[in-house]
Amino acid sequence: MTATTPVDYPFPWTEPIAIPPTWETLRERAIQPISLPSGDPALLVTRYKDVKALYSDHRLSRNTGRYPTSRISPNNAIFDDPEVDSDPPRYLAERSLVTRAFTARRIEGLRPFVKAVAEELMAAMESGPQPVDLMEGFAFPLPIRVICKLLGVPAEDQAKFRAMVDGFLSVTKLPVEEVNRCRVGLWAYLGDLVESKRVAPTDDLTSELVKISDADPDKLSDHQMVHWLQSLLIAGYVTTATQIGCSMAYLLHHREVADEIQADFTLVPGAVEELLRYQIMGASLGSTRYCLEDIELSDGSIVPKGSTVLLAVEANLDAEQFECPMKMDIKRNPNYHLSFGSGIHYCAGAPLARMELQVATEGLLRRFPKLELAVPGADLMREQGSFLGGFAEIPVRW
Amino acid sequence: MRVSADNTKCVVSDMCVYRVPAVFDQDEDGLVKIIDANPPGELAEDIRRAAKGCPVGAITVYED
Numbered sequence: 380m381t382a383t384t385p386v387d388y389p390f391p392w393t394e395p396i397a398i399p400p401t402w403e404t405l406r407e408r409a410i411q412p413i414s415l416p417s418g419d420p421a422l423l424v425t426r427y428k429d430v431k432a433l434y435s436d437h438r439l440s441r442n443t444g445r446y447p448t449s450r451i452s453p454n455n456a457i458f459d460d461p462e463v464d465s466d467p468p469r470y471l472a473e474r475s476l477v478t479r480a481f482t483a484r485r486i487e488g489l490r491p492f493v494k495a496v497a498e499e500l501m502a503a504m505e506s507g508p509q510p511v512d513l514m515e516g517f518a519f520p521l522p523i524r525v526i527c528k529l530l531g532v533p534a535e536d537q538a539k540f541r542a543m544v545d546g547f548l549s550v551t552k553l554p555v556e557e558v559n560r561c562r563v564g565l566w567a568y569l570g571d572l573v574e575s576k577r578v579a580p581t582d583d584l585t586s587e588l589v590k591i592s593d594a595d596p597d598k599l600s601d602h603q604m605v606h607w608l609q610s611l612l613i614a615g616y617v618t619t620a621t622q623i624g625c626s627m628a629y630l631l632h633h634r635e636v637a638d639e640i641q642a643d644f645t646l647v648p649g650a651v652e653e654l655l656r657y658q659i660m661g662a663s664l665g666s667t668r669y670c671l672e673d674i675e676l677s678d679g680s681i682v683p684k685g686s687t688v689l690l691a692v693e694a695n696l697d698a699e700q701f702e703c704p705m706k707m708d709i710k711r712n713p714n715y716h717l718s719f720g721s722g723i724h725y726c727a728g729a730p731l732a733r734m735e736l737q738v739a740t741e742g743l744l745r746r747f748p749k750l751e752l753a754v755p756g757a758d759l760m761r762e763q764g765s766f767l768g769g770f771a772e773i774p775v776r777w
Numbered sequence: 778m779r780v781s782a783d784n785t786k787c788v789v790s791d792m793c794v795y796r797v798p799a800v801f802d803q804d805e806d807g808l809v810k811i812i813d814a815n816p817p818g819e820l821a822e823d824i825r826r827a828a829k830g831c832p833v834g835a836i837t838v839y840e841d
Contacts, residue, residue, distance in 0.1 A: 475789075
């Protein structure tokens with residue numbers, strides 16, 4: 380492997396529920412040329428210091444649909460929408476309309492609801508035969524119920540939108556016709572939601588956004604609104620569900636870590652952060668940027684203008700930033716991981732995700748003290764060909 | 778120690794509020810608000826961490 384030979388990205392998972400040891404040497408060079416699933420080239424910025432700095436560098440544009448950016452998928456533009464401006468100042472003005480819903484007060488106001496849903500789901504798990512698939516029995520329905528409440532989406536529509544979201548996030552999983560059917564269907568579904576809130580507003584974020592848009596369409600057009608709702612809906616449950624699954628798979632495969640938490644539940648928030656840092660969910664596809672000008676990194680190497688850049692979440696394993704980075708240490712503090720990104724595109728839903736992960740982890744380990752994987756960890760199947768990784772199924776018993 | 782925050786940079790990560798609620802709060806839009814600009818010394822390390830952990834560097838600490 381030389382500096383000029385692109386390696387396939389996302390990297391393959393070679394270990395059962397652990398970060399592959401080869402990631403440790405990734406930071407030997409500041410820039411790793413990669414080949415995306417589309418076959419297009421990109422540059423992966425590998426070191427924590429550079430990744431952190433570049434997240435706040437306006438010479439990297441998030442308007443990947445407006446520039447000749449390398450494609451992630453051969454047949455799916457995923458989040459690229461040339462009609463939407465994802466760079467400042469426009470992006471920041473729109474973002475602030477949404478992040479109002481994620482203040483600490485609002486998140487804490489939602490916590491009892493999330494706990495109640497978690498208890499309800501665990502009661503349903505208990506009432507049926509074992510093993511139970513943790514993904515379908517808990518990890519997906521929990522954040523789906525929460526984001527549906529927040530956005531005012533009927534939870535009973537989930538079968539409908541989940542299939543479309545699955546297609547929307549396809550990288551290589553589905554043929555182009557199917558991808559397009561899902562994209563069009565999801566857009567129409569959310570457009571209908573907006574119309575229904577316009578006619579009969581309810582107490583939710585969608586209705587709030589409709590009100591803002593109706594008062595001043597220059598502030599937020601219908602197109603922009605649907606784009607935001609699409610991002611919120613998708614990011615609101617797929618990522619959280621996947622991370623609940625990855626966290627629990629890790630904890631049950633490395634049972635001594637779960638034991639440690641069960642002996643002291645005050646460790647949960649720190650454990651959630653460390654499980655976010657030790658990222659076994661996916662890759663950095665969401666950090667794709669287009670480089671508008673040459674950028675010099677901390678070691679003098681240059682990210683050339685016109686290149687497609689990915690900011691490596693694998694920087695969470697940089698020994699310059701984290702002591703013993705390959706070690707899971709749930710007491711690590713501080714823990715400035717980059718799993719929610721950094722800078723102005725810092726995950727808008729991060730506070731909600733953190734709270735849901737805390738409720739899920741504590742809830743499951745309290746209610747099921749003997750929770751365990753019902754198959755060997757090495758046999759868990761990963762999700763294939765999608766924007767996010769994670770486990771397709773996690774059979775558990777208790 | 779003195780602390781200030783630039784709410785024009787704030788991206789509403791909520792992290793400073795969770796870390797040091799005695800010093801950081803949010804307005805209705807979630808933008809950072811300082812409630813104690815001259816915090817007691819025992820909070821110093823947590824405040825430094827809040828500043829370092831802010832995704833947009835909106836918090837400034839003056840060590841004086």
